Amino acid sequence: MNETLNTILTRRSTRKFLNKEIPEEDLQQIIQAALHAPSGMGRQSWQFTLVKNREKIQTLAAAIERILGRPGYDMYRPQVLLIPSNKKESPYGREDDACALENIFLAAHSMGIGSVWINQLQGICDQPEIREILTSFGIPEDHVIYGMAALGYAGDEKAPKERIGKVVVVE
């Protein structure tokens, strides 16, 4: 099996992160992977915001915890948070950002870095407390967030999971 396929087939979501810094060079390569994702009509109307300050990440997690009423929600305390955002009116924003997120997860995994999709901002980006934090991160007011990548070295190991999706071949 080639290296790319092996990366795809062995990636798993990580929900336990070690307190260990990710080298800057690796972060830059993960961002390059995000920037090279396909986008509808090649519009690239996204922004990628890398939050390296763990206190600021936890400030966002605490706001989500309050707004969604999920006591103890801590976003798994990742080392960094990479946030693709996209113009609200972009017709392909959701799909574009999902493509970018998968590139992020695969690039991270290829470097031994764990990741998980964080979905909680869908629908609450414009809650004032959340928007204030996003603005402080430099995310434009007209951008929404469909998913975020929590990244860090995994504190657990996971075997590949059985895949049950149906496949149909028409000859």
Ligand SMILES: Cc1cc2nc3c(=O)[nH]c(=O)nc-3n(C[C@H](O)[C@H](O)[C@H](O)COP(=O)(O)O)c2cc1C
């Ligand atoms: C659209 C989407 C939303 C997700 N949201 C979350 C989330 O908010 N929190 C979480 O822990 N995992 C989230 N996940 C990760 C899935 O739970 C995970 O990919 C799935 O259980 C399969 O496991 P695997 O990634 O280890 O293969 C999300 C995945 C997708 C594609």
